[in-house]
Amino acid sequence: MKFKKTQGNEKNKSSFPFSMLFHFISLRYQKNIERDG
Secondary structure (H helix, E strand, C coil): CHHHHHHHHHHHHHHHHHHHHHHHHHHHHHHHHHHHC
16 A cells, blocks of 8 residues: 555656646747737
8 A cells, every 4th residue: 555655656746847847838938929929
């Protein structure tokens, strides 16, 4: 049971940076559009 819990945490850790990166890229994309517009 303990091992399974740790494995789940590892999965969340690896997917967290990806969502952060996606958020950062989308934010930058929006800023660029505002500048061009």
